[in-house]
Amino acid sequence: MRLIITLKHRFLALGALSVVGILLPFLFPKDLNSITTMLYYMMLALSWNLIMGYTGIFSFGHMGFALVGGYTTALLVLRLDISPFLGLIAGGIAAALVSLLLGAVCLRLRGFYLTLVTWAFAEILITVLTVEHEITGGSMGLTVRGFFKGTGMIANYYIGLILVVLLGLFLILIMNSRIGIYLKSIRDDEGVSEVLGINTVFWKLFSFTVTGFWAGIAGAFYTHHIGVIDPSAGSLTVLSMVFLMVIVGGIGTMIGPVIGTVFVMFLSEFLSGKLAEMSVLIFAGLMIIAMMFFRDGMVGAFRLPLEKLLNRKNRDLPGKAAS
Amino acid sequence: MDSLTFFLDITSRGIALGAAYALMGLGLTLIFGIMRIVNFAQGEFYMLGTYTVFALVMYAGIPFYLGIPLGMLVMFLVGMAVEKTLLSPISKGKIENPMEYSLIITIGLSIFIRQLVVIIFGPNYQRMPDFISGRMDFGFLTMTWSWFLVLVVSTLLIILVTLYIRYSWRGRSWRSIAETPDGASILGVNVKRERSIVFGLSCLLAAGAGAVLAPITLIYPTVGAAPLIKGYEILAIGGLGSIPGSLIGGIMLGLVETYGSIYINPAYKDFYGFALLMLFLIFRPKGLFGKS
Numbered sequence: 001m002r003l004i005i006t007l008k009h010r011f012l013a014l015g016a017l018s019v020v021g022i023l024l025p026f027l028f029p030k031d032l033n034s035i036t037t038m039l040y041y042m043m044l045a046l047s048w049n050l051i052m053g054y055t056g057i058f059s060f061g062h063m064g065f066a067l068v069g070g071y072t073t074a075l076l077v078l079r080l081d082i083s084p085f086l087g088l089i090a091g092g093i094a095a096a097l098v099s100l101l102l103g104a105v106c107l108r109l110r111g112f113y114l115t116l117v118t119w120a121f122a123e124i125l126i127t128v129l130t131v132e133h134e135i136t137g138g139s140m141g142l143t144v145r146g147f148f149k150g151t152g153m154i155a156n157y158y159i160g161l162i163l164v165v166l167l168g169l170f171l172i173l174i175m176n177s178r179i180g181i182y183l184k185s186i187r188d189d190e191g192v193s194e195v196l197g198i199n200t201v202f203w204k205l206f207s208f209t210v211t212g213f214w215a216g217i218a219g220a221f222y223t224h225h226i227g228v229i230d231p232s233a234g235s236l237t238v239l240s241m242v243f244l245m246v247i248v249g250g251i252g253t254m255i256g257p258v259i260g261t262v263f264v265m266f267l268s269e270f271l272s273g274k275l276a277e278m279s280v281l282i283f284a285g286l287m288i289i290a291m292m293f294f295r296d297g298m299v300g301a302f303r304l305p306l307e308k309l310l311n312r313k314n315r316d317l318p319g320k321a322a323s
Numbered sequence: 324m325d326s327l328t329f330f331l332d333i334t335s336r337g338i339a340l341g342a343a344y345a346l347m348g349l350g351l352t353l354i355f356g357i358m359r360i361v362n363f364a365q366g367e368f369y370m371l372g373t374y375t376v377f378a379l380v381m382y383a384g385i386p387f388y389l390g391i392p393l394g395m396l397v398m399f400l401v402g403m404a405v406e407k408t409l410l411s412p413i414s415k416g417k418i419e420n421p422m423e424y425s426l427i428i429t430i431g432l433s434i435f436i437r438q439l440v441v442i443i444f445g446p447n448y449q450r451m452p453d454f455i456s457g458r459m460d461f462g463f464l465t466m467t468w469s470w471f472l473v474l475v476v477s478t479l480l481i482i483l484v485t486l487y488i489r490y491s492w493r494g495r496s497w498r499s500i501a502e503t504p505d506g507a508s509i510l511g512v513n514v515k516r517e518r519s520i521v522f523g524l525s526c527l528l529a530a531g532a533g534a535v536l537a538p539i540t541l542i543y544p545t546v547g548a549a550p551l552i553k554g555y556e557i558l559a560i561g562g563l564g565s566i567p568g569s570l571i572g573g574i575m576l577g578l579v580e581t582y583g584s585i586y587i588n589p590a591y592k593d594f595y596g597f598a599l600l601m602l603f604l605i606f607r608p609k610g611l612f613g614k615s
């Protein structure tokens with residue numbers, strides 16, 4: 001009997017994770033920077049899951065949108081001295097506009113062609129940001145102040161937590177609505193979706209733009225957290241980490257990106273130090289093994305035993321759905 | 324040097340560069356057209372080509388005209404091994420979406436290979452001295468021997484592969500697999516084996532490009548990043564699945580990059596390729612000769 005996850009379950013999970021999130025800085029007071037970075041990656045992973053796991057578009061442009069968000073907020077805060085919170089929102093909006101533009105031009109491409117274009121976009125952006133150093137600070141990037149003066153890291157963490165919870169809430173609501181059905185349908189078979197009357201162009205663009213918005217928010221958040229933005233934040237290395245987190249966690253699931261991020265971050269902390277060189281090898285190997293043997297990630301790996309467990313409980317009541 | 328001679332000079336260099344890039348594009352076209360997958364680790368095979376020829380020539384003392392083919396052969400075998408281990412689930416029909424699968428697996432593979440090289444050889448640049456030093460002079464045409472070698476080796480490989488695909492039995496079997504794998508299988512083609520061979524060939528070509536460009540580009544673990552992108556640019560410009568497309572695309576890219584760097588702005592060197600890529604994908608997704 002299949003495991004059926006209802007909206008109630010999702011809200012419960014979100015609530016539980018929020019509580020854990022609130023307590024986390026007290027459990028790991030020395031690792032405040034790491035757990036805040038984890039929140040950054042969680043935002044990236046959750047939003048990439050929207051475009052890849054739920055809409056079926058393998059976007060390589062994700063970090064490009066994060067860069068747009070980061071540079072937008074940095075430039076606005078530096079030149080116009082606005083509040084970093086406004087910069088955060090501006091970063092998200094700017095990234096959304098850029099992704100809207102890019103999507104409008106390219107989304108009629110399918111499959112690998114589309115992936116190539118998103119890749120080209122990200123690389124062009126990185127090149128321009130590196131070359132036009134009078135505006136962008138070149139490869140050194142821009143330094144910018146944090147959200148609050150003097151309160152240190154913990155404020156950043158909670159701002160990040162709020163953003164992640166908001167993103168989670170947003171995703172839960174979206175995917176539970178007809179929009180979610182449209183997107184999943186597009187992911188499963190775009191041609192059939194069109195035949196069924198779904199406006200695939202519109203909804204793909206919608207998903208692309210929303211994903212870009214959140215990537216921009218993530219980028220802007222991280223910029224103010226670490227105080228600097230430079231083109232390397234958009235590198236393929238970082239992007240590959242995001243891929244890894246989503247794939248290992250479970251692509252196309254709500255909680256997959258979350259547990260994937262936590263897993264990879266913990267692993268990376270565990271392997272730092274002497275084993276740092278090996279850590280990259282291990283992550284790469286993990287990606288390969290996950291794709292070969294655990295395509296549904298950790299969520300998929302746990303689903304089967306969980307269903308079996310629940311089936312054993314309900315063996316005497318064949319009509320009762322596994323709750 | 325007057326401007327015409329200069330122009331001819333850089334044109335010949337652009338063509339030589341383009342021919343080497345075309346090797347990358349050719350390999351990618353073959354696996355896209357025949358296997359319907361992508362290899363994101365193609366740049367790493369290019370890089371392994373540079374390291375292999377470096378090791379063979381500098382440490383084993385093998386002369387370059389033996390070292391380069393030997394290096395390519397080694398990479399052919401490595402490529403076949405990779406296909407048999409990592410990509411075999413596709414051949415066995417277990418994968419719904421081979422593109423996505425191959426993309427992610429080869430991303431992981433590229434990171435793995437790169438890091439392995441960093442651990443074994445260190446992250447620093449190695450220099451590969453010119454195979455033949457000095458310039459050659461055919462009167463109207465003059466370039467360094469290194470560039471000339473790039474041109475000759477690349478062109479030779481391209482011609483050989485093209486002729487092989489057109490006239491040999493195996494080449495025909497590949498073309499049939501590209502059209503219909505099941506049909507080819509019915510006609511007696513061992514599709515699994517041919518897929519391995521095609522993949523190996525693609526890696527051989529990438530390694531060849533790396534080996535022959537090694538004296539020019541230096542040797543370091545991330546040297547494959549740019550050729551990878553160029554390869555895909557050529558794929559998009561020439562048209563996925565088209566061999567003449569990848570040749571012409573390669574030359575186009577080599578020239579655009581060289582002219583752009585010299586006449587416009589060298590800092591934007593890589594940008595020209597990306598821009599071409601995007602323009603083609605947006606306005607002419609089939610590329611110049613693509614079959615889709």
